[in-house]
Amino acid sequence: MSTSDTNAPTGPDSAAAHPRFAEALRRLGLDVEIRRFPEATRTAAEAAAAVGCELSEIVKSLVFEADGVPVLVLMDGSSRVDMELVRRELRATKVRRPGADVVREATGYAIGGVPPFGHRTRTRVLADRGLLAHEVVWAAAGTPYTVFPLNPRTLIEHAGGTMVDVREQAT
Template structure:
């Protein structure tokens, strides 16, 4: 499917409010993980955007990370000036975003949060992010993604040892 009708209704509303006209692709099998999404789309793993919720000193924060990398919580802690950063549990993810893990889009959330986008996302011409369900994704230029998500660019990915 290639219309925003495939997207989660809240995310479709966010697209409309932003004036974004992007093709939303739906898949019969879940694209819940970055690997599943890259295989279904036929793109590089690094072109997948993971929308990950963390709690920084108890406050939810969204980190946008490429699918081939992992978030370094120490770098997130430093970037935010937080004492503690931990991965959010499923309840906090749903409470904060309105979406289930595996379908969290980069914007269109229930509540407004601080957003960090790893700079490595800009290495690609197009990236793919969840459209509100584990079965839907949409393509977008990374700079547009950062702008519409209200993200701050940061270096928050784990480095290979």
């Protein structure tokens, strides 16, 4: 990627991460490259285009409510979450997508910048096995403009994730 490219990162600077996420990295002893982009990377497609990777190498950190309790689902960027599989996995009566206020309250981050760990509150985390298909995945670093790379097993471990199969199957 050339530095004249309009999607070029402004630099690998851990200070570019959201302060709460930067603190989580420090506490976990993780030294990762935070890449900040001038254009938003709110969606998996935007992030993949900015990074220059496959869509499936992006980690979506999605908040759901299972019987009113927030739960985080980590899913690769090219797949959709099957809410029925999440419901069964959690043995919940109802699973739904909450509003932006619930996401921010539970995680401390806005939709489009939610990282896989470093949240305001401890939530249950489900990680789809599809993430393990890659040596490195990219996830949000707490803002809609920042991402970081990490081995998926390490990412899931630090997120406290339980490995599951909750990917929507093509019909």
